[in-house]
Amino acid sequence: MNYYLKEIECSPRHELESLQSFRLSKQIRHVYENVAPYRAKMDEAGIKPEDIKSIADLARLPFTTKQDLRDNYPYGMFAVPMSDVVRIHASSGTTGKQTVVGYTQNDIEIWAECAARSLVQIGGSKHDYVHVSYGYGLFTGGLGMHYGAEKLGAVTIPASAGNSMRQLEMFRDFGSSIVCMTPSYAISLIEFAQENGFNKDDFKLKAGVLGAEPWSEEMRREIEDGFGIKAYDIYGLSEILGPSVSCECIYQCGMHVCEDHFIPEVIDPDTLEPLPSGKQGELVFTCITKEALPLIRYRTRDIATLVYDKCRCGRTLARMLKPQGRTDDMLIIRGVNVFPSQIEAALLSFDNKATNYLLVVDKANNLDTLEVQIETPRGIISSIADLQKYEKKAKAVIDSAIGVGVTIKLKEPKSLERSMGKAVRVVDNRKIKNKFEG
Amino acid sequence: MLKQLSVFVENKAGRLCAIVEVLNEAGINIRAMNIADTVDYGIIRLIVSDTEKAVAALSGNNFTANVFDVTAFTIPDRFGALYEVIKLLGDSGINIEYSYSLMGKNHSEAGIVVYIEDAEKATEAGEILKKAGVNLITPEDIA
Numbered sequence: 001m002n003y004y005l006k007e008i009e010c011s012p013r014h015e016l017e018s019l020q021s022f023r024l025s026k027q028i029r030h031v032y033e034n035v036a037p038y039r040a041k042m043d044e045a046g047i048k049p050e051d052i053k054s055i056a057d058l059a060r061l062p063f064t065t066k067q068d069l070r071d072n073y074p075y076g077m078f079a080v081p082m083s084d085v086v087r088i089h090a091s092s093g094t095t096g097k098q099t100v101v102g103y104t105q106n107d108i109e110i111w112a113e114c115a116a117r118s119l120v121q122i123g124g125s126k127h128d129y130v131h132v133s134y135g136y137g138l139f140t141g142g143l144g145m146h147y148g149a150e151k152l153g154a155v156t157i158p159a160s161a162g163n164s165m166r167q168l169e170m171f172r173d174f175g176s177s178i179v180c181m182t183p184s185y186a187i188s189l190i191e192f193a194q195e196n197g198f199n200k201d202d203f204k205l206k207a208g209v210l211g212a213e214p215w216s217e218e219m220r221r222e223i224e225d226g227f228g229i230k231a232y233d234i235y236g237l238s239e240i241l242g243p244s245v246s247c248e249c250i251y252q253c254g255m256h257v258c259e260d261h262f263i264p265e266v267i268d269p270d271t272l273e274p275l276p277s278g279k280q281g282e283l284v285f286t287c288i289t290k291e292a293l294p295l296i297r298y299r300t301r302d303i304a305t306l307v308y309d310k311c312r313c314g315r316t317l318a319r320m321l322k323p324q325g326r327t328d329d330m331l332i333i334r335g336v337n338v339f340p341s342q343i344e345a346a347l348l349s350f351d352n353k354a355t356n357y358l359l360v361v362d363k364a365n366n367l368d369t370l371e372v373q374i375e376t377p378r379g380i381i382s383s384i385a386d387l388q389k390y391e392k393k394a395k396a397v398i399d400s401a402i403g404v405g406v407t408i409k410l411k412e413p414k415s416l417e418r419s420m421g422k423a424v425r426v427v428d429n430r431k432i433k434n435k436f437e438g
Numbered sequence: 439m440l441k442q443l444s445v446f447v448e449n450k451a452g453r454l455c456a457i458v459e460v461l462n463e464a465g466i467n468i469r470a471m472n473i474a475d476t477v478d479y480g481i482i483r484l485i486v487s488d489t490e491k492a493v494a495a496l497s498g499n500n501f502t503a504n505v506f507d508v509t510a511f512t513i514p515d516r517f518g519a520l521y522e523v524i525k526l527l528g529d530s531g532i533n534i535e536y537s538y539s540l541m542g543k544n545h546s547e548a549g550i551v552v553y554i555e556d557a558e559k560a561t562e563a564g565e566i567l568k569k570a571g572v573n574l575i576t577p578e579d580i581a
Contacts, residue, residue: 376446376479376502378504381444381445381446381502381504382481382504382506383474383481383535383536384476384481387446387476387479387481388476409478410446410448411448412446412447412448412453412500412501412502413501413502414500414502415448415500
């Protein structure tokens with residue numbers, strides 16, 4: 001088993017926790033002194049920096065939300081002067097302002113180290129060719145994995161997203177062995193490869209580090225078969241760092257959190273109380289080493305579970321069990337909570353797997369409706385009877401998976417938009433209507 | 439046996455036109471067409487002068503075309519001609535999934551396309567028709 005930083009990754013829990021406690025108390029002093037909104041929040045809660053002595057005091061601290069970042073747009077939450085900031089990233093704001101994040105030189109080093117750790121966890125080394133097909137730019141995916149691959153000393157291929165033919169030619173000609181991209185882009189490339197006469201033996205790919213959107217186990221199997229690789233889940237969000245806040249190891253049994261930099265918690269999103277290990281809830285992170293934007297108890301809106309037992313790989317770091325989705329992505333259809341990933345898993349659970357789909361939510365006669373648009377799998381395009389059989393099957397499988405009746409709409413192959421970054425899987429027309437109404 | 443293209447299309451304005459346009463630009467002649475439809479979608483079935491080229495042209499324009507083997511034959515334009523041939527197949531227990539017509543070489547004959555799902559039965563149908571002296575249409579006839 002290879003490690004990047006064994007003394008941290010396999011550290012006894014109590015040693016790791018004392019390191020976290022030390023860094024946390026130092027960080028709280030840093031933010032109290034340098035970030036006005038945090039000083040105000042802590043004063044309001046009656047908490048002094050010296051009250052936070054160890055991780056046991058973590059739960060006393062107020063939460064941070066995306067709204068705090070919006071209210072202080074663009075740099076109001078930064079804890080260092082702009083002269084110490086060397087990089088800006090931003091996440092696309094579909095519902096409001098962009099979320100702007102900043103990094104000092106030291107933050108960039110931390111990020112590169114975390115990303116290098118992720119690559120080692122999945123079996124990577126300096127002998128690998130790391131092909132980065134996340135978008136480069138304000139999105140953290142591309143540059144995040146890029147710096148990690150270079151830090152590791154691997155051959156780094158900054159392909160960015162797009163131009164499927166060139167991507168596949170590069171896989172073949174440059175000897176790419178590890179690919180970093182979104183799962184939906186992986187699916188789209190597999191489809192393109194099959195249609196254009198590429199064979200998986202043309203490639204030397206061995207692993208994929210896939211993230212930036214929730215994906216199902218069924219999708220993992222599709223990607224593993226399609227490329228002949230092992231597909232690993234990586235997690236991150238720009239507010240905390242970008243990709244590699246946590247990443248799976250070769251055993252694919254949860255993502256190891258870089259706990260020496262980020263303290264994870266799971267809370268009940270309604271009561272805001274911390275939940276014990278093994279319970280599912282909203283993920284919360286506290287940055288204990290970052291300088292420019294050290295968010296404290298940041299509510300991610302991602303739903304996950306944390307477990308702390310030692311992994312088969314020897315690491316003692318907490319593992320995040322695959323997020324089921326974001327609370328933001330969760331649809332409430334006629335009072336029932338529905339995650340797009342449940343529908344994806346259902347669509348991939350029977351013959352003629354459909355990998356491209358779009359969920360359209362609307363309201364008819366004051367009742368929520370959920371239409372599942374599916375790109376018609378090639379195999380069933382023979383007779384109307386086969387198409388109707390497929391529609392019936394898809395409806396039955398999805399209905400029973402989510403407990404809500406859906407309507408199925410078969411779309412022409414390749415008619416849904418192909419994603420090169422984060423796939424758009426949901427269109428909620430109820431929200432649009434409300435916006436106009438209200 | 440002839441090759442038939444099956445293309446899935448949503449039931450909305452302009453889709454048939456888009457397919458015909460692609461074939462037109464590729465210089466492909468359509469010899470027969472049939473549409474099976476439902477409220478929301480349909481399958482357009484085509485027999486064309488150059489199947490391979492048509493599949494490539496359609497696929498290059500984001501249409502997915504599946505290719506199926508169909509049996510096609512000519513019948514004279516006279517009362518009872520279709521019945522005589524179809525009866526041969528029916529009497530042999532051969533199930534026709536669907537059928538449509540194809541251009542004949544001249545006004546005194548018509549072409550008939552039948553799709554028989556079971557490949558063995560389809561071969562058997564070809565033999566029955568040949569034995570009865572029915573003229574089977576070959577790819578060369580329509581190229």
